[in-house]
Amino acid sequence: SAVISQKPSRDICQRGTSLTIQCQVDSQVTMMFWYRQQPGQSLTLIATANQGSEATYESGFVIDKFPISRPNLTFSTLTVSNMSPEDSSIYLCSVDTGNTIYFGEGSWLTVV
Amino acid sequence: GQQLNQSPQSMFIQEGEDVSMNCTSSSIFNTWLWYKQDPGEGPVLLIALYKAGELTSNGRLTAQFGITRKDSFLNISASIPSDVGIYFCAGLNNFNKFYFGSGTKLNVKP
Numbered sequence: 001s002a003v004i005s006q007k008p009s010r011d012i013c014q015r016g017t018s019l020t021i022q023c024q025v026d027s028q029v030t031m032m033f034w035y036r037q038q039p040g041q042s043l044t045l046i047a048t049a050n051q052g053s054e055a056t057y058e059s060g061f062v063i064d065k066f067p068i069s070r071p072n073l074t075f076s077t078l079t080v081s082n083m084s085p086e087d088s089s090i091y092l093c094s095v096d097t098g099n100t101i102y103f104g105e106g107s108w109l110t111v112v
Numbered sequence: 113g114q115q116l117n118q119s120p121q122s123m124f125i126q127e128g129e130d131v132s133m134n135c136t137s138s139s140i141f142n143t144w145l146w147y148k149q150d151p152g153e154g155p156v157l158l159i160a161l162y163k164a165g166e167l168t169s170n171g172r173l174t175a176q177f178g179i180t181r182k183d184s185f186l187n188i189s190a191s192i193p194s195d196v197g198i199y200f201c202a203g204l205n206n207f208n209k210f211y212f213g214s215g216t217k218l219n220v221k222p
Contacts, residue, residue: 001157010152042200042214043155092154099143099162101202101210106154 002027002095006104013111018081021107023093028073031096034066037106038089046091049076083111118201118213125191126221133199133216134185141203141211144177144184149198149215158199159186191220 003026013019023032032049046066047055055068070076080087088111093104116135125131135144143162147155159170161177161184168175174187184203188195201213 004154006154043212045210090152090154096210099204100145100157100160102157103147103154106152108152 001100002029002097002102004093004095004102004104006093006107008107009105010108011110013083013109015084015111017083018079019083019109020077020079021091021093023076023078023104025074025095029095029097030073032070032076033094033096033101034068034076034078035092035094035103036089037092043092046078049078080109083109085111087111116201116203116211116213118216120216121214122217122219124219124221127191127193129191131188131191131195131218132185133201134183135201135203135213136183137203137211138182139205140181141205142181143204144175145202145204146173146175146184146186147200147202149200151197155200188218191218193220193222196220 005024007022034046035043036046037043045058046061047057049055049068049070051070065081067079090106090108092106094101116137118135145160146158148158149155159168159175164177164181165179166177172189198215198217200215203211
């Protein structure tokens with residue numbers, strides 16, 4: 001298993017600002033991902049955070065809006081840039097330990 | 113992207129009743145995972161299934177990996193109020209990609 005810590009756990013953000021979410025894993029993992037979960041919805045993959053190279057983004061998500069860093073095998077950040085109310089969601093860090101995905105506690109962002 | 117078909121979407125049951133939910137797909141999966149999510153929290157892994165036909169229990173929870181590899185079910189026996197939440201299934205396909213069900217919202221009346 002993997003223990004994943006995310007911060008902040010929740011925040012209220014002003015429209016037009018940016019916020020960086022941090023994700024720390026208790027062990028080295030190759031595969032780290034960032035998901036978004038809008039209210040009442042299932043999980044949508046934003047991108048795969050690649051260590052030492054640029055993240056791989058899913059269709060509909062771009063680096064300018066969601067820049068991701070992955071400096072080592074235990075840490076990643078996701079920035080939500082130039083936020084609008086439509087970005088109000090839970091953002092989840094996750095890791096794949098081979099054939100199982102574990103999630104962080106989530107970062108619940110509300111944009112006002 | 114592709115999503116698994118999870119049903120039912122929501123359930124309202126009385127405390128003590130048993131619950132069953134399932135996920136189906138037109139594609140084969142190599143792994144099935146079941147999660148529970150409380151409001152404002154991240155999904156917590158309940159049960160992981162890695163082989164077709166596998167039946168695994170975790171306390172009052174039992175899940176099975178369908179023999180066709182295209183479905184899985186989760187049963188909760190003797191439900192209690194703290195079982196309230198949203199339950200998600202996830203499947204890992206041959207291309208090492210995970211897909212998620214749309215969730216089953218469980219409400220338990222004391």
